[in-house]
Amino acid sequence: MFQDPGSQLVMERVEDEVAFGLENRAWPLERMRARVPEALREIGLRGSERRRSTSLSGGEQQRLALAGVLAPAPPILVLDEPTANLDPDEAGHFLERLHELRSAGMTIVLIEHRAELAWPLADELLVLRSDGRQLDAGPVGAVVERQGEALLGAGVWLPSAIESRLTGQQPPATTGTPGLVPLPASSPLLSARSLSFAYDGRPAVADVDLEVAGGERICLVGRNGSGKSTLGRLLVGLLRPAAGKVRLAGREPFRLAPVALARLCGYGFQDPEQQFFRGTVAEEVRAGLEPGEAERVEPLMAALGLPLERFGERSPYRLSGGEQRRVSLAAILLRRPSLLVLDEPTFGQDRRSYEALLALLRDQVETGTAIVAATHDPRLAADLAERIVVLRGGALAADEPTERFLRDGAARLAAGWSSADVRRLPASDRP
Amino acid sequence: MIGPIELDERSRSTPLGRASPLAKLAVAVVWLGGLALTVDPRPPALLAALALASGLLLGRIPVGTLVGRLAPLGLAALVVGISNALVSPANADPAQFEVGRLGSLRLTLPAAQAGLSLGLRVVAIASLGTVFALTTDATRLTDALVQVARLPERFAYGALAAYQAVPGLSRDLTTLQQARRIRGLRQSWHPEVLLALLVLAVRHADRQAVAMDARAFGLGPRTRYRVERWRRQDTVLILISVLVLAAALATSRL
Amino acid sequence: MNTTSHVTGTFADRRPPDRQWRTRDILVVAVIAVAFGVFFWAFGVAWRALEGLGPLLNVLYGFWLLPAIVAPLIVRKPGAALFAELVAASLSAILGASWGIDVLVSGLLQGGAAELVFAAFAYRRYTVPVLVLAALASAAAAFVHDWLVWYPAYSSDALLLIALFMGISALVLIPAAALALVGALRRAGVLEGFPA
Numbered sequence: 001m002f003q004d005p006g007s008q009l010v011m012e013r014v015e016d017e018v019a020f021g022l023e024n025r026a027w028p029l030e031r032m033r034a035r036v037p038e039a040l041r042e043i044g045l046r047g048s049e050r051r052r053s054t055s056l057s058g059g060e061q062q063r064l065a066l067a068g069v070l071a072p073a074p075p076i077l078v079l080d081e082p083t084a085n086l087d088p089d090e091a092g093h094f095l096e097r098l099h100e101l102r103s104a105g106m107t108i109v110l111i112e113h114r115a116e117l118a119w120p121l122a123d124e125l126l127v128l129r130s131d132g133r134q135l136d137a138g139p140v141g142a143v144v145e146r147q148g149e150a151l152l153g154a155g156v157w158l159p160s161a162i163e164s165r166l167t168g169q170q171p172p173a174t175t176g177t178p179g180l181v182p183l184p185a186s187s188p189l190l191s192a193r194s195l196s197f198a199y200d201g202r203p204a205v206a207d208v209d210l211e212v213a214g215g216e217r218i219c220l221v222g223r224n225g226s227g228k229s230t231l232g233r234l235l236v237g238l239l240r241p242a243a244g245k246v247r248l249a250g251r252e253p254f255r256l257a258p259v260a261l262a263r264l265c266g267y268g269f270q271d272p273e274q275q276f277f278r279g280t281v282a283e284e285v286r287a288g289l290e291p292g293e294a295e296r297v298e299p300l301m302a303a304l305g306l307p308l309e310r311f312g313e314r315s316p317y318r319l320s321g322g323e324q325r326r327v328s329l330a331a332i333l334l335r336r337p338s339l340l341v342l343d344e345p346t347f348g349q350d351r352r353s354y355e356a357l358l359a360l361l362r363d364q365v366e367t368g369t370a371i372v373a374a375t376h377d378p379r380l381a382a383d384l385a386e387r388i389v390v391l392r393g394g395a396l397a398a399d400e401p402t403e404r405f406l407r408d409g410a411a412r413l414a415a416g417w418s419s420a421d422v423r424r425l426p427a428s429d430r431p
Numbered sequence: 432m433i434g435p436i437e438l439d440e441r442s443r444s445t446p447l448g449r450a451s452p453l454a455k456l457a458v459a460v461v462w463l464g465g466l467a468l469t470v471d472p473r474p475p476a477l478l479a480a481l482a483l484a485s486g487l488l489l490g491r492i493p494v495g496t497l498v499g500r501l502a503p504l505g506l507a508a509l510v511v512g513i514s515n516a517l518v519s520p521a522n523a524d525p526a527q528f529e530v531g532r533l534g535s536l537r538l539t540l541p542a543a544q545a546g547l548s549l550g551l552r553v554v555a556i557a558s559l560g561t562v563f564a565l566t567t568d569a570t571r572l573t574d575a576l577v578q579v580a581r582l583p584e585r586f587a588y589g590a591l592a593a594y595q596a597v598p599g600l601s602r603d604l605t606t607l608q609q610a611r612r613i614r615g616l617r618q619s620w621h622p623e624v625l626l627a628l629l630v631l632a633v634r635h636a637d638r639q640a641v642a643m644d645a646r647a648f649g650l651g652p653r654t655r656y657r658v659e660r661w662r663r664q665d666t667v668l669i670l671i672s673v674l675v676l677a678a679a680l681a682t683s684r685l
Numbered sequence: 686m687n688t689t690s691h692v693t694g695t696f697a698d699r700r701p702p703d704r705q706w707r708t709r710d711i712l713v714v715a716v717i718a719v720a721f722g723v724f725f726w727a728f729g730v731a732w733r734a735l736e737g738l739g740p741l742l743n744v745l746y747g748f749w750l751l752p753a754i755v756a757p758l759i760v761r762k763p764g765a766a767l768f769a770e771l772v773a774a775s776l777s778a779i780l781g782a783s784w785g786i787d788v789l790v791s792g793l794l795q796g797g798a799a800e801l802v803f804a805a806f807a808y809r810r811y812t813v814p815v816l817v818l819a820a821l822a823s824a825a826a827a828f829v830h831d832w833l834v835w836y837p838a839y840s841s842d843a844l845l846l847i848a849l850f851m852g853i854s855a856l857v858l859i860p861a862a863a864l865a866l867v868g869a870l871r872r873a874g875v876l877e878g879f880p881a
């Protein structure tokens with residue numbers, strides 16, 4: 001199973017999707033008729049038999065894909081970052097399901113960066129080095145004993161409890177607070193007034209008010225489908241508001257010409273492949289640059305662990321998921337716009353890239369850039385943001401300082417975060 | 432957003448919704464062939480009216496839906512009709528009766544008739560296509576092609592899987608164009624956009640193929656979860672439609 | 686050693702091409718055809734004015750003929766041209782495009798004509814002349830179909846003009862665009878495992 005649920009579905013309707021693997025294995029009709037509803041019940045999609053799979057939410061699609069894979073009761077299951085685009089709540093449910101499967105005796109191979117979620121599930125650990133060779137394999141405890149230092153050095157994410165035990169200290173606070181005093185709020189850089197948007201009559205963002213000051217760091221959180229990406233695109237003028245107004249540095253971004261818009265703001269898309277145009281990494285990050293910006297390319301790429309001499313001539317489509325994300329971000333960070341809107345900027349990064357990225361974002365903030373990042377990653381929210389904006393069903397559910405948000409049960413619930421998500425944060429980030 | 436038409440359960444239980452998709456396809460193709468045989472305005476007018484009436488009565492398509500789908504075709508019918516009328520060779524024949532004149536352009540009676548009937552042909556073909564699309568389910572059509580018409584199974588279901596990419600690809604296209612804009616690149620219909628879309632299409636195909644192989648697609652003989660049969664009513668439907676076509680063609684005098 | 690590699694080379698050339706379709710081949714052809722359909726559809730919506738042209742939009746025919754050349758150029762197997770055109774055509778039928786049914790017929794003709802050309806070269810040659818021939822065959826089939834269905838009343842002058850237009854497009858534009866697209870896809874590295 002892959003991280004993108006949409007691309008592994010093959011049939012039009014939910015029940016046919018589940019039956020597909022059974023048909024291929026020549027199950028008799030009677031057995032299929034018994035198994036399909038059962039498989040759907042197991043993943044909580046009973047009653048959606050006749051729905052179109054393309055009309056399901058991302059989380060439901062991912063569960064449907066799992067049901068399709070599980071229906072014929074395979075002996076082994078391989079999953080590549082399956083909770084990638086799921087909100088913490090959905091991801092939790094998904095992993096719970098894996099727990100059940102494991103208790104039922106199924107062999108599961110899970111490829112995952114999110115240590116906090118995945119480790120409790122694992123019996124054995126296989127760690128790969130950056131050159132693709134095996135670092136170590138074996139029971140979780142034994143590997144941690146043997147390779148503690150190496151794991152830390154290789155930039156592997158570890159559950160914070162293990163990490164603090166290994167380093168014998170609190171993990172370094174990655175929080176961006178030191179040295180980052182919010183600029184004195186003058187007139188806001190961006191202000192949105194009763195902003196609304198609908199796709200084909202279905203509302204996605206409803207009546208949102210938001211102000212962003214220069215140099216501010218905001219995280220946009222909310223469940224799958226709550227409208228984060230849509231709001232982000234509205235803020236930078238990629239979508240035209242159905243109602244309400246956005247003013248960015250005194251202008252309406254939607255009306256700006258591409259060149260002017262690119263000078264003012266940047267947007268990092270949720271799926272990095274959707275923003276690639278050119279055949280090589282070097283051409284890709286240089287596309288659309290203005291004179292004077294070109295000399296920033298080399299140092300930035302080196303800082304992101306993508307030095308041009310090694311990556312410049314490669315095709316952006318032939319990079320790992322984490323590398324692609326950094327290339328797509330590099331293309332935006334180079335412009336140093338006054339507003340950066342980033343959709344899941346740290347997803348799929350190992351610890352080392354995560355920290356490099358965070359450092360870069362901080363540099364940008366120091367020059368006065370405001371950052372709005374949509375994310376499902378509690379860690380990024382705690383590390384980067386001074387303010388958290390919660391969306392629920394397209395409407396604003398909360399807008400408060402990070403500290404308060406982490407203590408605010410109602411707001412966290414609206415965002416799909418459990419208190420366990422907060423407990424798993426490194427101690428230094430916890431309220 | 433584009434995507435296949437949603438058929439609700441109600442429209443699937445109507446006489447047209449129940450008919451074999453293959454039978455409807457056969458009727459549509461036969462009528463299409465018949466329409467190409469005549470340049471008289473009567474048969475296309477009759478067949479268009481019949482197609483729409485059966486869509487409304489036998490397929491219970493809501494009037495609003497049908498009108499909404501057909502509305503843009505008015506213009507298309509006009510363009511085809513007028514262009515055929517204007518560039519007809521009959522206009523150059525001085526012996527033909529002149530119905531109108533625009534500068535040096537002359538419009539003769541046979542040319543106007545040809546224009547009218549070809550405009551109606553557009554309406555008839557569009558009505559057929561619309562009624563077919565609004566009463567036919569893609570999965571059922573594929574099932575029928577495989578189980579009744581015996582088309583190669585891997586290709587048919589491969590194609591059906593590819594259609595599931597439609598909403599995704601149309602979002603990809605929008606996002607690609609937005610990505611150009613935010614990066615200061617002009618021209619949202621630049622060839623680079625088509626290329627990038629094709630790249631995403633190949634990636635999507637690769638992932639889908641792996642997912643299908645992992646689920647034993649094409650490994651051996653398959654069984655069927657949905658059973659499609661050819662029923663006697665389907666044969667009757669085709670026979671009637673051939674008779675209707677013959678009757679419609681008989682009204683033509685040209 | 687030199688001779689050995691030479692012998693291996695000719696052997697490889699004479700070996701019948703692998704005609705079995707993998708799932709990946711099927712999906713790549715089908716999804717590419719769908720992507721062309723989506724692009725064209727969105728383009729049509731963006732340029733509302735074109736819609737009024739209706740079937741005469743076929744003046745932009747080159748675009749519809751592209752899948753019949755691009756797909757076989759990537760997946761060099763029997764049936765690629767026909768399959769690609771049929772998928773692209775039935776997409777419009779399923780999406781409810783109004784000439785869906787007629788597009789199906791013209792897709793069959795266009796794909797079939799290109800297919801015949803590739804078959805005539807035993808699915809082994811994909812050189813520029815072969816691509817041009819396939820595009821011409823496909824355009825000819827499209828022209829005959831459209832003439833009979835959409836403009837039977839046209840004067841021969843007008844028909845000649847249309848034929849000329851489509852001929853030029855098939856002779857130059859379509860093969861050039863197909864080669865450029867497939868070359869760029871190859872360079873992007875997404876066509877690994879397909880014949881170069």
Ligand SMILES: Nc1ncnc2c1ncn2[C@@H]1O[C@H](COP(=O)(O)OP(=O)(O)OP(=O)(O)O)[C@@H](O)[C@H]1O
Pocket residue numbers: 058085087199200203204222223224225226227228229230231270432602
């Ligand atoms: N291009 C589109 N066309 C139609 N509907 C869309 C489109 N993009 C998003 N939607 C719908 O709009 C709603 C909001 O989507 P959006 O992508 O903004 O949510 P999100 O909060 O970013 O979700 P996620 O956490 O899964 O990324 C969802 O119901 C979604 O299905």
Ligand SMILES: Nc1ncnc2c1ncn2[C@@H]1O[C@H](COP(=O)(O)OP(=O)(O)OP(=O)(O)O)[C@@H](O)[C@H]1O
Pocket residue numbers: 317318319320321322323348874
């Ligand atoms: N299609 C490809 N062609 C060539 N090289 C590739 C291709 N895909 C990935 N690579 C390279 O192979 C290496 C391993 O890639 P892979 O995708 O397996 O990494 P990964 O461990 O899954 O990384 P991530 O955690 O970022 O997803 C990377 O250095 C990447 O640049």
Ligand SMILES: [Mg+2]
Pocket residue numbers: 228229230270343374
């Ligand atoms: Mg999103």
Ligand SMILES: [Mg+2]
Pocket residue numbers: 080320321322
């Ligand atoms: Mg990976």
